[in-house]
Each structure stands twice: as C-alpha cells, then as structure tokens.
Amino acid sequence: MTPALTTAAVPQATRLAQLHRYWLATNYLGAAQLYLRDNFLLERPLQAADIKPRLLGHWGTQPGLNMVYAHLNRLVQDTEASLLLVTGPGHGAPAILANLFLEGTLGEVDPQYSLNRAGLEQLIGQFSWPGGLPSHLVPGTPGQIQEGGELGYCLAHAYGAALDNPDLIVACVVGDGEAETGPLAAAWHSNKYLNPATSGAVLPILHVNGYKLSGPTIFGRMSDEELHHLFTGYGYQVRFVSGSEPHQVHAAMWQALDWAHAEIRRIQEHARLGLLDGVPAWPILILQTPKGWTCPFTVDGQAIENTFHAHQLPVADPAGQPSQLPILEAWLRSYRPQDLCSPLTGALCEEMLSGCPAGDHRLGRNPHANGGQLLVPLKLPNFSDYGVMVPAPGGVTAAATHKLATFLRDVFRRNEDARNFRVVCPDETTSNRMTTLFEATQRAWLGPLHETDEYLSPDGRVMEILSEHTCQGWLEGYLLTGRHGVFGCYEAFIPLVDSMLNQYAKWLKVSKEVPWRQPLASLNYLLTSHVWRQDHNGYTHQVPSFLNAVAAKKSSVARVYLPPDANCLLAVMDHCLRSRDYINLIVASKSPQPQWLGIEAARDHCKRGISAWHWAGNESSSEPHPHPDLVLACAGDVPTTETIAAAALIKQHLPVLRLRVVNVVDLLALMAPDAHPHGLPEATFLGLFSADAPVIFAFHGYPSLIHELLHHRPAPARFHVRGYMEEGRTTTPFDMLVINNMSRYQLVMAALDRITAQPNSPALAQFCQLKLTEHAAYIREHGIDMPEVRCE
C-alpha cells in the first residue's frame, strides 16, 4: 500500500487536525530550544533554573517555517513527490531541527537525537549550547544544502538544484528580509533558464512576516496589488496564503499547495509532450503570517507578536525578570507539551507523527541534499588529445581558453546522457573565445527567440545571465546536489561573489568534517579577460584580487592555478574536474600568447606545481647549479612571457651569469608544507630557488600576496616581486606592463640592481631604458605596441 493511499483514506478534517497538532509540537520544540535547559516537557512549573543561562536563537520565522514544513509533508504523502526544502531563513534552525527530529532524520545522522524522549531532551538542551547544535542550519543538519547565514542565495541555490533533476521539486522559503537583497532580487529571473521538460521545478514560497531584525520589511509594506504585479512581472503565477488564525491558514495552505503542485505537473507534462512555449508561469506562494506568530502578544507592556520584537526572543529575560517567567510558561504551555509523549511509555505520540512521510520521502532524507552520494564522475576525454604542438618554446602562439573550449566541448558530449555538467557565465562565453562549446550544447534560454539569435536553446547547458551572483548561486546549487561545473568569468568582476565564496568555503570546510556528507565535485573558476589584457577596457576592468580571496581560504579547500600556456591550462582543468571538495581558481588568458610546453611537459610541470625551466635559463637541466646567481620566477601567462623575454636579454648580454627561470603554476605550493597541503617540501623549494640567490618574481596579481605566501620560507627578503600595482588605463598591453613596472626591461633592470655587476651590466641597463623610451614614443604615435613586444 502506498503512502498516498494510506492517507487518502483519512478524512481531510482529521488530517487537518493532525497537521495542526504537529504544528503545535514543532512550535513547542522550536521555542523550547531557545529557552530550556531542563524541565523539557514542563512537567512541573517553570522555574528560573530551567532557563538556559545564555539565550541564543530566533523565534520570529519559526511558526511560518513549521507551517510550510508540515504542509510540504502532507503534499509528499499525497503525491510521493521528491521534495527538497531550501530554507532561506537559516537562523530559523530550531524550527527545521524540530521537524527533522520528529520525522526521525536528525536521529539517524546523530543517535543522541533519536526519536524518543531522551532525544527530545537532548534536542532542546543542546540547541545553542557550546558543542551542541548551532543556532543556524549547518552542513551537519540533514536535508540542507545551505546555511542561510549570509542572506540572498536560497533561490539561486534552489534553481541550481532543480536543473537536470526532472523528478525533483525544490520548495524554497524566501524570507521577506532576504528578498530585499540584490542577489535574491536577481534570482527571480531564473525561471527564464529552467526547462520543465528536462529539469525539475522550483516552488518559491515568499514568507512575508513583515519584519526583519529591527524594522518592517519592504515586502511587508507593499500592497498585495504591488506584490501581485511584481511577481507577475517576473513571470510567476501568484497565490496568497494569508492570515493569523491557524486553522484558516492550514486550510488555505493545503489548497494552495495542491494548486501549486497541479500547476507544476501541468507545466511539466505540457513541456514533456514537446509543447513547451516560452517561459512557463510557475506558481509562487506568498505566505503572509505574523512575525513570531503565536508568541505572547505583549510582554511587560511591549507589543511582541507581529512586531520586530519577535525576531529573536519574544520573552527576553525570563530568568531575570520575575514578570516574564509566567509569560514564557503560558506561551510554552499553549503548545500543549503534555501531548508530545505518552505519559506511560514516554514514546512520542504516534498520531502526531502520522503526518510525516516515510523513508527517503522525508525532507531530511532527500538524497539530493547530500549530493556527493549521487555524484557520477565525469567521463573525461584524454586532455593530451587537445594539446597544442609546440615545436620549440615560444615557437607558436595560441589562445589558451580557445584551446580549452574544444576539450570542454567534448566533456559536454561525453556526458550528454548523464546530464551532469554545466558552465555558468555572465554573458562572456563568446568574449572569452569559448564559442566552440556551442558545437556541443547551447545557452539555456526559454524566452522568445528571434531569427538572428545564436546558440540559444531551452536545453542549453551553458547558463548565461548578467549576474555573477546568480551564476555562482546556480552553480553552488548544482554542485551541492551532486553534479559538476565551471564558472567562466572576467577576472575583474568575479569579486562580486567574494562573499559567496566566503560562505561556500565555510560550508565546504565544515562539510568535510561531517561523516555522512559525501565529497562533492569542486567549484571551478576559470577567470579570463584578465588584468593584463584589459588594457582596452581600462582601469575598472583590472582587478586580480580574487587570487587573494581564494588564497585566504582554509587550506583544506583552497587551490589556485596560473597555467602559463594552453597545454598547462588543459592539464590543470583535467585535474580540477577530477578533484573533489575544493575551490579551484584558474586564471588564464583568452588572448593569443606564446606557448612554452608540449603537452607531456605541461602534464609533468602541472603535476610538480613549480618547476625550473632550464631551457629558459642557462643551466644544464641535468646538473642544475646549487648556487645560481639569479632566479627569475614567474606565475601567470603574461608574467611568464615577460620573464622569458627578460631571461633572453640577460643571457644575450651577460652570458656568464648563472641564470635560472622558475615557473609557478600551482600558486599555493609556494606556501610552507605545514601551511598548505600543496606546499613544497623545504628541500624541493631550496632546490628550485636555492637558499640565497636573489629572485625577481613576476606575478599575475598583487605583489603582496607572494610576500604573504612566502612568509615562512627561508630568506624571504631576497624575493623581489613585481605585479599589478593598481596602475591602469585604456592603453596597450605592453604599456600595462610598463606602468606596473613589470615589463621585460624593468625585470632586467630589477635583476641588475640585485646581482654583482658584470662588465656589460651598465650597457644592458642603458639598453633597457632606451627601449622603454622608444616604446613610449612608438605607442603615442602608432596607437599600438611596437611589433617586437606584441603578442597577437
């Protein structure tokens, strides 16, 4: 007998009564978690000693979350839908924990919270207790794919989770505070990208309780007419569920969810019959209930329910204020804690629990919430087959991202059936010279098509929206539910998601400490149109700060790669797509650049992370000298080109100098091994950089980052780093190097300052100075770089 049949046999009125009883129970458990350290079922009069010494947590959103949860349970029972709940107001954790406890999933991941009286007492007592349950949703909470600590991302996460999961419905509770944020406001447009034929559905539930931390919300004071207009404009079908009388809201919520579910299935069936026509008008529910619903109306003369005072603790100090203890007690007792457990056995009341779905239908067990367990590794083509032939170092020119696109095109093709790989990008795939991708797939687009459009399709797997926030949110949701992806972005604008990176890195770091969470595919950034080749767009487009942002993350999750050419980019991307649970940052140019390594040499170089390129210096590769006179180091494609050119000048003019060139592709390998797992062993580090030679280091980003990474290395003061010094304008590529003091000529002059002078040194310095002067005159007259330094 299916659950649907079981429950269908029960009259609706009975089920509504049961739902209400369940709702009271979750409200009780949620409130009790905030306050009680003892007397968990109020079996004796409440005393000050029963109150936790430090009250932490939020009440205001809980009754609404509990209402949603109870009715989603009902919907699942009746429809057997696979339903994932994404909770924007993650600070409403006690509500979600109460539901997870009652459905049994909390106890399944942590037996101290098993579904019995002892578990119930643990739940209440351990909430916000040091070492216990955190005050927000966390990776250790079953059924979750986000914390909701930093607000704004739930809706994009929900859409990301629904992609390519045709049987999944993602219910997404958006708080009316969170709805004010930019990332959330942008994410409503995700409906233009979700194909009902091949993906699942998102059911947004905008929870308007009217208040945020200390004042009204914008959405709480917009008229219903305005709300209706707004979401109609976004392309949704709007339905309000409003009220403060619980039974009336129960009835309305039941009907609204039936309607929403029917609409979702209607849209899907229509599309799956091949009748898709534009962006479907998916349902949205607007749930309007009082902030802190059912808490005390006033406390000591202060209005509480339905005001912002209900956001955290409606009763602020029950242990300290004698007037407040009875108020708290009366409030808690209004939820009838005596009905929770059998007075005889102590078991949880079965009838109350009858509204919870079973097995994996329980929201806390939706398999998509632990995406790693669903992860299917990508079938990757052999990246060596996509390599550039490099007859001699620098002998050929290629655009790295253009070469990579052919490889990624075939990643799409090989995994077409698995439907588990996507690229997100803020409208830059073509600009980034990756149009080859469109030989295998298109850009997702459900809107109307015009005859002149290119590469658009409802089933496209490249997701382009001019919102880095939405791109990141989609990809996070997609990865968290067990799929793979790449975020391609202009380097300058990826800092838009700095804070999302912070939060995702935190989620990853903690997830790895949760035993039941399975590893996820890594979050791969491919940054191109980078600082050194944004000479044309000017100063606003020159921002290499994301390197700093990723490098600052916990070493257990952060990886940074600066492939110097196309073959190295292929090797790095292959590695990143196979890796798990990392944030991989790759920076590579879309502009044609000299190529240095053949594909096998690239594979070897990337595996080492850092190598000496003896051919670029003047040592024998078999017998590197322990004491080179000078090391030229580089990280990044443009800095590598300049370094090789500087080395050539030095070799030509000062042939007896022992010169070594070291290239860094795995940036964090510079760190000490106890600071980062990729950190080179000390001996290897010294073997590359020697113990005392001066090092002129040309770096893609801000020089101070290299200083920071090298802090624990021996004699770091001998590293002289050149990089981006926040000097920029609309100019030529080579002039960008000159104004930031990193051109080949300036690298040579920096080297001359740090080595023992040789007979030719003054002449070389003069030569470099002359070249700089000539070049300045040349670009002023011709508008372009001198041919000898041009890369494309």
Added chain:
Amino acid sequence: MTPALTTAAVPQATRLAQLHRYWLATNYLGAAQLYLRDNFLLERPLQAADIKPRLLGHWGTQPGLNMVYAHLNRLVQDTEASLLLVTGPGHGAPAILANLFLEGTLGEVDPQYSLNRAGLEQLIGQFSWPGGLPSHLVPGTPGQIQEGGELGYCLAHAYGAALDNPDLIVACVVGDGEAETGPLAAAWHSNKYLNPATSGAVLPILHVNGYKLSGPTIFGRMSDEELHHLFTGYGYQVRFVSGSEPHQVHAAMWQALDWAHAEIRRIQEHARLGLLDGVPAWPILILQTPKGWTCPFTVDGQAIENTFHAHQLPVADPAGQPSQLPILEAWLRSYRPQDLCSPLTGALCEEMLSGCPAGDHRLGRNPHANGGQLLVPLKLPNFSDYGVMVPAPGGVTAAATHKLATFLRDVFRRNEDARNFRVVCPDETTSNRMTTLFEATQRAWLGPLHETDEYLSPDGRVMEILSEHTCQGWLEGYLLTGRHGVFGCYEAFIPLVDSMLNQYAKWLKVSKEVPWRQPLASLNYLLTSHVWRQDHNGYTHQVPSFLNAVAAKKSSVARVYLPPDANCLLAVMDHCLRSRDYINLIVASKSPQPQWLGIEAARDHCKRGISAWHWAGNESSSEPHPHPDLVLACAGDVPTTETIAAAALIKQHLPVLRLRVVNVVDLLALMAPDAHPHGLPEATFLGLFSADAPVIFAFHGYPSLIHELLHHRPAPARFHVRGYMEEGRTTTPFDMLVINNMSRYQLVMAALDRITAQPNSPALAQFCQLKLTEHAAYIREHGIDMPEVRCE
C-alpha cells in the same frame, strides 16, 4: 531673457528638426571615435589608412544614450531644471563624450577638446588612443559620478545623489544588461526611502535595446505587459518610448519627458505642501530602441543592427576587409558629417548647437557631479565630551559603539540645517547598540506605518535596507555629490561590497589625479558585530576579510583603524569624519569590553597610530629598555583584552622578564613608510618593537595580513601572529579565542616558546594548560564562559 523663453518662441517642429540634427551629429562623433585616426570629417573618400590600427569601443548603446542626452537638454532648456545624468552603460563613453564636446564642457576641463574643428579632431583621434580618452567614462570626464565599468550601481548612485538635494533631478540610464544584476534589481526599491519634500527626484530610464555582449537580455524578451507589471510592482508609473523610426521616437521622447517632469513636480509640490502620503509613484521611462540603432543592417551577410553583433564594432575590420570599408563609409556619411562645421570658418554649426543648455545648466557642468566643490565640512562636537571615564586601565567596561552613538547623534543635531550627513546600514543600527542615534533622527521610511513601528519617518537620516549593495551605492552617490556619511555593518557581511569597494577605490585614486575634481568626504565603514563576538550566530558570521580587502587598496586611499576601546573609537571617528578622499575602515565591538585609555590618552594614542602601553608591561614609561625580552603586540579590541590579560599572567609569574605591550590602532602604520603614508619611520618602529625581541602579535583578522604588512620591516620572522584561523561555531566568546589559538593562555604559551626559559616558565605553561582544560569543562557544563574571562 531665460533660456526657457528663448526656446519657447521656436516652433516645436523646428526644434524637433534641430534635435534630430544634433542627434545625427552625436551619432557621427560617437561612431567616428571608434574608427577614425584621420579624415575626421570625411572630406575625402575613406581609406584604410584613416582607420585606427586597433579598434576599441562600443557602439550598441550609443544612439540611445544620444537620444536621451539630446532630449534631456531640451527638457533643461524648457524647465531650467538642475539635471544630473548618471549613465549606467559607461562603456557608451563615446556618446557621452560627443555630447560633452558639443555642449563645450569637455573643452572647458581640457582645452585640447575645445569647441572647434581642432577640438573635434582631437576628440575623434584621441578616443581609445594610448594617453588619450579612455574607452569608458572616467573621473576625468566632466559631469560624471561613476564609471559604469562594473555594472549594477547606477540606480543606487542616482538615489544617493538625489537625497537632500530638493532641486535636483537625477536622470539615470539603466542598460537592460545591467538590469539583470542583483545590485540593480535591489535598488529599484530605493523609492521607499526618497522623501519628495526634502530630497530631489530620480528619473530612471531603462534602456531596453535588447542585447548585451553576445545574446539577448532578459528585459529585452519580457513582454511589455510583464515589464509594466514588474515596475508597477516596484511602485513606479511606467511609460514606454519605443520605436526604430527616429522622428517618431523623438516625438514620443519629448512627450514622455514632459510627462515625467510634470509628474515629478506634481509629486514634489504635493509633498512640499505637507500632503505626502506613502511612497509616491515616480515616473519611469522604458526606452525601447534597436541595439546599435542606425548602424549597418548587415555586414558581409551578417545581421548587425538590432542584434548583439552591434554591441561593440558593427563593422569589425574595415581596414582589413575591402568589403567593409565602403559599408563603414556609407554608415558614417549617413550622419551628414559635412553639416558639422562651416566649410568657410571651420566653426561648429551654431544651429545644431542651439539645443544645448547654457552655463551650469549643461549636463557636463552640473555642480553636483563634482561634489567636492559643494562640500560643507561637518560641524563636529568635541569628541572628548563623549569619553568614558577610565579610573584605571580595565577598571570600567563599556560598549564602544554605544558610546560612539551619542557622539554621532550630536553630529546629526549639529548638522541638521545643512542636511549633509547620513548613516546607511543593513537593518543593524539597533543590533549594533546605536539606538541613541534615534534621539536625533529616525530611519528613512515612506511606506505605510503601523502603530508598533519604532523610529521610522520619511525624513529619517538613517537609511536601512537589507541590501549591503544598496547601502553602499546610496552612500557612494551621497559622498560623490559632496556630503558625508558612515556605513555601519556587521563585519561578516561587508564582503558583499568587496567589488564595489574595488571600483570606488579606483574612482577615488584616479579622481585625486584629476585637477578639477575637489576632495570628497571619506567613505567611512564602521564594522561591528565582529568575528570575535559572533560566537552566537556561528561560523557564517565570522569573516574578518574586509581588512584584507581595504589593506590591498592603493595606499593613497586606504586607511584601517582598530580602536581598542570606546575612547579610541571616538578619536578615530572624529578623525575620519574630518578626512577627505579616503576609504576609512574602522572595526569596533558592540559588546561591552574593558576600557583602557582615558580620552586624552586615547587621542594621543590614535594620533601616534601605534604606541607602547608601558603600564601593561613592566617597563618604566620614561625609560623604555632598548632590548625588551618580549613584546606582546595587539590590534583590535578583543585581541587587546587577551593581550593585557596575558601580560598580567606573565608579569605575575615571571616578574623579572622585560615585557612590553604595544597596541596598534592604525593598522597600516605597520607598513614601511615608502609603502604607505602612515608607515612608521624605521626608528619609531624599532623603538616600539626593538630590533630583535620576539613579538607575539594578537590580531583581529587573518594572521597572514600582518605578515604581509610587515614584509619590508627588519627581521619580520620574529613576529608570531595569532588571529582568526577560520575556526568557528556557535559557542562562547572565550571558546572562539581558544579554537583559534588566541586566548590569553595560548598567547602566554606562545611567548614561553620564544623566550629564554625562566625558573617559573614550566609552572606557568602548566597553569595555562590547566586553565584551558578547566574552561572547556566549565562551558560544556554551564553553557557560558567561566566568570573570570567573561567580558559582559
């Protein structure tokens, strides 16, 4: 005779014809800038040699911008409105430059672009030429308050500019690409905060040309009905101006602007009669014209006009492709360049210019765009009057932000008439213990009021919206137009505006290099609810990365302060409010903390930036020892408390040790003087830290930042930095220190590892270890910290 009378005498048909002619001229100049290095007026057949060798710039948005500019000129002529134009699509610079040239304002700031034939040739030739005019709007462009390089901020900037400028209308062109971004989507709600009685108006013009870089825009494919719903929902009155036939669009645009202006004045008059009732329905124009309007319809068989191919260069390679040169020539000639200048005198055609307003009514001369010239310094109360009495170091406890609020309250009061100070905050003023502000002002709010609301008023000067992006955008707009402000924010979530900080820092850095730009009030961040006191909200709320972000900015604009107590916070804020053209980052706790310095000592300490606190060590203040055995350094309020406590333990157990305590309030003073203007001279630095003593440094943020700042200082390896190591959870304040290895006991143990052992050393180490163990047991049992370490 006023301009209004002058123009009113001319028949509308004549003026429309003149407007069209002007529009053709701006289109010509815009297109010519992209292509021509010679033959600027096409006085001879176009040749490949006339084409610039490197084509940089964007055409797609230009005709629409030119249409808007021409008609705003007309509106200003007819109404004498003070009109500031904020251009979201800043990459449409050639269009704006063409208009600025023709109205004469470009030549007024740079005579090489004077309003004559030579100036015209310079304009065309110097665009996107190295050393010439950049490809985007920049601080050197007159009339601008933003670059538009990173998209998303124009609307918030426009609202910020309109605040407290009752006579100003800010027209804001929002591109339909930019409209997809989150920050832009959030900013539409700014209408709920703009008081028509006391502030100016914003006229948004959503320019829907249908395409972004390489595909359609969302707004370009939404139906008119959806667009109407969406903006009605946001609370605006919508009017469409649509078409591809220029004369029809001219007529519609004229009428639409008359309508919008009349609506603005109606709303303002109503409100200024005291009849304000809720959020007014301000007008918005939706301008729908083809992408790249009037450029070639096809080139070599490829559709161009009204496709994304018109975004940058409609004719991609006229010098290289013989087929393209005639297409370019015909296109350029369609704008009748022969009408631009008199063939006899070479002067610009006067009739064409007759549509430009005069003097400061020209958009490029709006005084608000060079806010520094309008800046009125704040009248500041004497901050010493707000100090905390500190009978002895640590002898009293206070919440720093709470004390500061009284000072800021009086800043509001003293500048009430000037109306030039605001605080922006994402709904946290109360949480940050700054409710005292509301004794002087309220929170801005035009929406409906409920009886239980607190501190809301249409004229409130505290701007709270749950969108850090909007807060930052408003404040930037407010500062750029010559006013003052503070951004109060939880430390964890300020990274949401990392990228806005990047862009604003770039604007500031370049502005300071533009001679006619006058200094602005600094952008002041007050970060509170900081990492060490977000123990209750848990790991997501613990992010000190903004320190890194600001420290990485150009040293000419970046300042970072970590006041250790309330009196220091007062001194720092006083300084920041007086400063100009900086980004000042202040981090201070809202939680009660021990107070260390009296107000005069605080003033002195903050002036020095870094001082030794001899009372906390065991030296005589008059004769500090040149060779202390140990230095305990600290930056940040919580680290300072721990350091003082660690020092006390060391003094007690190891009394003969020469111990010094150094407190850092001005973080960037740690940098070398050639790296930052605040960098302490080497001798001062050595006087504080000595040349060789081990330094245990307790830092508010990530330890690596200190390593980075100290890189160029002598013997940096002796600095052992403790700080936030990305360890966090919901726990107690002291446990936060313990899990990040920065508690007083761990600081003592770190010190013991680095100094010559003394007889009592093992006992002290054991004592510290014992204390840690005791504490762990205590918090597990009691849920709170042991009384002896508790701060509140």
